[in-house]
Amino acid sequence: MKQKHVYSFGAGKAEGRGGQKALLGGKGAGLAEMTGIGLPVPAGFTITVDACAHFHAHGQQWPAGLEQEIRKHVKQLERTCRKRLGDAKDPLLVSVRSGAARSMPGMMETILNLGLSDASVEGLARVTDNPRFAWDSYRRFLQMYSTVVVGLNKEVLEGKLHALKQRLGAKLDVEIPADALRELCADFKSFFQQQAGGPFPQDPWEQLVGAINAVFNSWNAEKAATYRRVEKIADLSGTAVNVQQMVFGNTGDDSGTGVCFTRDPSVGTNEFYGELLINAQGEDVVAGIRTPLHLAELQSKMPQVYEQLEAVRAMLEIHYGDMQDLEFTVERGKLYMLQCRSGKRTPAAAFRIAVEQATQPLMGKAEAKARVKKGFLPKKYLEAASKPVISKDQAIARIAGEDIERLFSPVISARVSRDELTGRRLATGINAVPGAACGKVVFSAREAEELAADGVDVILVRKETSPEDVGGMQAAKGILTQTGGKTSHAAVVARGWGKCCIVGCQALDINFDSRQFSVNGAVVRAGDSVTLDGSTGEVYQGVLDLDRPEPPSEYFTLMKWADERRTLKVRANADTPDDARKALEMGAEGIGLCRTEHMFFATAERRLAMQEMIVADTQEARIRALDKLLPYQREDFIGLFEAMDGRPVTIRLLDPPLHEFLPKTRAQAQELSDATGVAVEDIERRAEQLHEANPMLGHRGCRLCITYPEILDTQARAIIEAACAVRQRGGAVTPEIMIPLTIDAKELRILADRTRQVAERVIAETGAKLKYLVGTMIETPRAALTAGDIALESEFFSFGTNDLTQMTMGLSRDDAGRFLPEYCDTARGGIFKADPFQTLDQDGVGRLVTQAITAGRRASPKLKIGICGEHGGDPASVKFCHAAGMDYVSCSPYRVPVARLAAAQAVIEADRRRAGTARAGSRAPGAGARKSRGADANSARRAKARTTPRRAVRTRAAKSAPGKKTKRRR
Numbered sequence: 001m002k003q004k005h006v007y008s009f010g011a012g013k014a015e016g017r018g019g020q021k022a023l024l025g026g027k028g029a030g031l032a033e034m035t036g037i038g039l040p041v042p043a044g045f046t047i048t049v050d051a052c053a054h055f056h057a058h059g060q061q062w063p064a065g066l067e068q069e070i071r072k073h074v075k076q077l078e079r080t081c082r083k084r085l086g087d088a089k090d091p092l093l094v095s096v097r098s099g100a101a102r103s104m105p106g107m108m109e110t111i112l113n114l115g116l117s118d119a120s121v122e123g124l125a126r127v128t129d130n131p132r133f134a135w136d137s138y139r140r141f142l143q144m145y146s147t148v149v150v151g152l153n154k155e156v157l158e159g160k161l162h163a164l165k166q167r168l169g170a171k172l173d174v175e176i177p178a179d180a181l182r183e184l185c186a187d188f189k190s191f192f193q194q195q196a197g198g199p200f201p202q203d204p205w206e207q208l209v210g211a212i213n214a215v216f217n218s219w220n221a222e223k224a225a226t227y228r229r230v231e232k233i234a235d236l237s238g239t240a241v242n243v244q245q246m247v248f249g250n251t252g253d254d255s256g257t258g259v260c261f262t263r264d265p266s267v268g269t270n271e272f273y274g275e276l277l278i279n280a281q282g283e284d285v286v287a288g289i290r291t292p293l294h295l296a297e298l299q300s301k302m303p304q305v306y307e308q309l310e311a312v313r314a315m316l317e318i319h320y321g322d323m324q325d326l327e328f329t330v331e332r333g334k335l336y337m338l339q340c341r342s343g344k345r346t347p348a349a350a351f352r353i354a355v356e357q358a359t360q361p362l363m364g365k366a367e368a369k370a371r372v373k374k375g376f377l378p379k380k381y382l383e384a385a386s387k388p389v390i391s392k393d394q395a396i397a398r399i400a401g402e403d404i405e406r407l408f409s410p411v412i413s414a415r416v417s418r419d420e421l422t423g424r425r426l427a428t429g430i431n432a433v434p435g436a437a438c439g440k441v442v443f444s445a446r447e448a449e450e451l452a453a454d455g456v457d458v459i460l461v462r463k464e465t466s467p468e469d470v471g472g473m474q475a476a477k478g479i480l481t482q483t484g485g486k487t488s489h490a491a492v493v494a495r496g497w498g499k500c501c502i503v504g505c506q507a508l509d510i511n512f513d514s515r516q517f518s519v520n521g522a523v524v525r526a527g528d529s530v531t532l533d534g535s536t537g538e539v540y541q542g543v544l545d546l547d548r549p550e551p552p553s554e555y556f557t558l559m560k561w562a563d564e565r566r567t568l569k570v571r572a573n574a575d576t577p578d579d580a581r582k583a584l585e586m587g588a589e590g591i592g593l594c595r596t597e598h599m600f601f602a603t604a605e606r607r608l609a610m611q612e613m614i615v616a617d618t619q620e621a622r623i624r625a626l627d628k629l630l631p632y633q634r635e636d637f638i639g640l641f642e643a644m645d646g647r648p649v650t651i652r653l654l655d656p657p658l659h660e661f662l663p664k665t666r667a668q669a670q671e672l673s674d675a676t677g678v679a680v681e682d683i684e685r686r687a688e689q690l691h692e693a694n695p696m697l698g699h700r701g702c703r704l705c706i707t708y709p710e711i712l713d714t715q716a717r718a719i720i721e722a723a724c725a726v727r728q729r730g731g732a733v734t735p736e737i738m739i740p741l742t743i744d745a746k747e748l749r750i751l752a753d754r755t756r757q758v759a760e761r762v763i764a765e766t767g768a769k770l771k772y773l774v775g776t777m778i779e780t781p782r783a784a785l786t787a788g789d790i791a792l793e794s795e796f797f798s799f800g801t802n803d804l805t806q807m808t809m810g811l812s813r814d815d816a817g818r819f820l821p822e823y824c825d826t827a828r829g830g831i832f833k834a835d836p837f838q839t840l841d842q843d844g845v846g847r848l849v850t851q852a853i854t855a856g857r858r859a860s861p862k863l864k865i866g867i868c869g870e871h872g873g874d875p876a877s878v879k880f881c882h883a884a885g886m887d888y889v890s891c892s893p894y895r896v897p898v899a900r901l902a903a904a905q906a907v908i909e910a911d912r913r914r915a916g917t918a919r920a921g922s923r924a925p926g927a928g929a930r931k932s933r934g935a936d937a938n939s940a941r942r943a944k945a946r947t948t949p950r951r952a953v954r955t956r957a958a959k960s961a962p963g964k965k966t967k968r969r970r
């Protein structure tokens with residue numbers, strides 16, 4: 001069948017539908033939908049995105065048949081409008097506008113008033129009895145066509161208009177009389193003749209072809225391509241073109257044009273919100289030369305139009321079930337709708353709108369009745385207008401994880417102008433943690449701590465960060481690194497605190513000796529101020545105004561609904577009692593990962609004791625140093641247990657390679673020597689011994705405890721002593737000791753046995769009653785592949801998907817940021833759908849995860865399973881974890897609400913899929929019915945699993961797997 005490239009709309013009928021954004025673009029789909037529901041939309045047609053994609057793929061040639069289709073639709077449009085393009089008596093004029101599937105405001109081209117010529121302008125003047133309007137329209141068309149289609153200099157034409165105004169002493173365009181506009185048109189045309197080497201085209205078909213090609217070409221204009229890159233729009237292939245009958249807001253004081261939102265987009269109140277200009281065209285609103293009126297003023301100036309617009313508002317909210325952003329024009333007292341799309345809103349408004357749409361009607365019954373009675377609102381909308389327009393599930397599904405993250409982070413104030421931002425921009429890095437921060441630049445963690453202690457706001461600038469920078473990172477308002485990706489140390493740690501962080505800002509050339517960095521020609525010295533926008537990755541010179549939003553009450557309402565819907569538990573990755581309290585505030589139900597190594601840098605004493613342990617030559621010396629660390633750890637764990645008040649707390653034994661803790665400079669080695677009595681040379685020799693070519697694959701994780709079991713002894717003792725102490729004070733505790741980086745069941749058995757021995761000894765010593773679990777992280781491919789054996793030694797699995805991704809893909813989590821953007825850019829091949837360190841790679845790593853869950857549960861049905869890699873806070877990955885049957889996800893405290901929401905959305909989406917499959921099954925016999933029987937069986941199984949306690953399900957599973965290994969012991 002021949003491909004259709006053009007879709008008409010008008011006179012109450014539309015060939016397209018609102019759901020066809022990918023084909024018709026957002027604007028085209030909106031026009032089709034509005035026409036279909038009976039709103040007053042000027043007639044026209046949409047040329048598809050596919051036609052544009054063909055144009056670019058075939059040396060700017062139209063696809064076969066497009067010309068005939070357009071000619072046919074022009075004829076149809078002329079019939080609908082009862083006017084002809086180029087008619088010398090009463091011409092049809094059209095607009096030619098771009099419209100991609102995703103909004104790209106102002107990035108592509110528009111041509112208005114097409115169809116005017118030397119002959120038709122006279123006809124327009126006569127038929128409207130308004131020569132000024134006709135010549136002004138021609139002037140605008142000449143100007144747009146010359147610059148947009150032919151590429152003539154914009155400034156020269158603007159200059160001519162400006163000079164004319166000066167000559168006439170006119171401030172505004174509307175003050176220029178018709179004769180002067182006629183002269184200006186002649187001037188524009190001779191400029192065109194001179195520059196383009198031919199007369200201005202008078203044939204409307206030639207004009208139309210030129211305009212359509214110009215809109216197609218504007219898809220690849222530099223500003224549009226840059227916008228797509230910045231906004232990460234990589235999945236679109238072109239723009240649609242909308243050709244539509246012109247309606248005029250500039251024909252007098254009974255005309256106008258405006259934009260409005262069906263609710264207030266900045267705070268979300270149920271108020272019709274918008275602005276308009278009387279006697280103006282759309283471009284005047286955009287140009288900002290006149291101050292627009294508030295929409296409410298339309299009520300007194302044109303009450304009928306306002307009533308009609310209110311009815312449109314109600315119809316569109318009911319129809320789309322969401323807040324809409326509308327464009328309209330009033331021509332001689334008649335309302336026309338030119339655009340509708342889902343409106344952009346602040347995160348606070350997103351929550352308020354979702355909750356109010358799910359709980360409150362758009363208007364009272366009496367008001368709805370009155371509107372119907374007056375004939376503005378069609379009767380069929382009466383019922384819906386006085387009811388909530390969406391369900392609670394729809395409200396939950398509507399909110400994006402980003403809305404939550406943005407809700408809590410300070411932002412650069414909207415008062416800061418675009419020009420100021422452009423003028424101050426220094427560089428762009430990777431937007432690791434959203435929010436904005438400003439402060440004085442420092443280049444070392446120590447300096448950050450010192451200045452912060454004096455109340456100075458600082459931004460810590462490092463090449464990359466390491467555990468010893470943690471104090472300075474904590475003290476800083478924001479963190480900027482030259483290298484690293486979104487799971488680098490800086491990003492992970494900063495995310496845990498919700499602290500603004502930009503990583504991988506490669507344009508920085510840092511000179512630590514002279515304490516300055518240069519970037520794109522500017523030099524920033526220690527003490528100079530910068531502002532970071534962690535949401536965009538942009539670095540600005542100086543201090544910019546920031547705003548800190550308060551979460552609205554609707555946030556708490558919606559999160560309560562989400563908690564009622566989800567089945568997956570959500571824990572937090574937290575290392576300190578403060579983190580734990582923050583996590584609870586954000587709704588965490590436990591701690592899924594406490595990285596104990598972070599505790600060793602809280603004070604100089606701890607750091608020195610840790611370093612003393614590492615440089616120790618003998619086991620006795622090591623134990624002596626560990627004994628110094630034990631009380632610190634015990635106190636930290638008591639704080640964590642108390643803060644979590646009986647909720648599960650997973651504490652991981654030491655994980656990073658030891659050399660990460662060693663002194664880096666001679667001065668630091670000297671400090672350690674003074675504290676321990678070990679000679680500087682011996683410290684340096686030990687550092688050399690510990691050096692590894694590939695430390696992430698080296699002597700780390702549980703391998704450390706195989707070689708130095710006394711580390712395990714100390715940490716296990718500290719954890720269990722802390723737990724017993726809390727128990728003895730009457731508190732509740734649920735400790736879970738986690739062994740990192742396991743690769744083998746026997747390796748784990750040795751360590752788990754030793755952990756349990758220490759634990760039992762402490763419990764016997766203290767006489768406390770205590771239950772605890774010993775489990776492992778699954779973060780190596782071998783552990784995932786041998787999960788069945790490993791499960792026999794472990795009471796829980798926690799997937800460490802940062803390392804698991806790194807090792808499965810063979811990509812360094814710290815360095816891959818250099819080339820991953822290219823891998824994720826569809827324009828450049830799109831090898832990966834998303835950065836695998838942010839969104840779990842379901843095809844590869846995900847397969848290992850599901851296999852490991854199946855094997856683990858088969859061997860040990862009671863196995864508790866969670867995830868604690870960064871993916872635990874990524875919405876798509878959380879949904880995967882739900883589907884894979886995990887018990888919980890764990891993520892940084894600030895991402896806990898994001899995970900709670902995604903877990904609820906996972907349930908809603910699964911329910912919708914089931915309902916969809918069931919509906920398909922009841923509709924179609926044959927193949928459809930076969931498919932639905934399978935799906936029904938599946939959904940019944942899932943429904944049963946939901947209502948049956950997991951323990952019972954697992955026991956049955958164990959029974960039904962005779963001959964399978966059972967758990968070694970508990």
Ligand code: PEP
Binds near residue numbers: 595655799869
């Ligand atoms: C992981 O590897 O996913 C993990 C949580 O451990 P870390 O990030 O500390 O290596």
Ligand code: MG
Binds near residue numbers: 779800802803
């Ligand atoms: Mg790890």
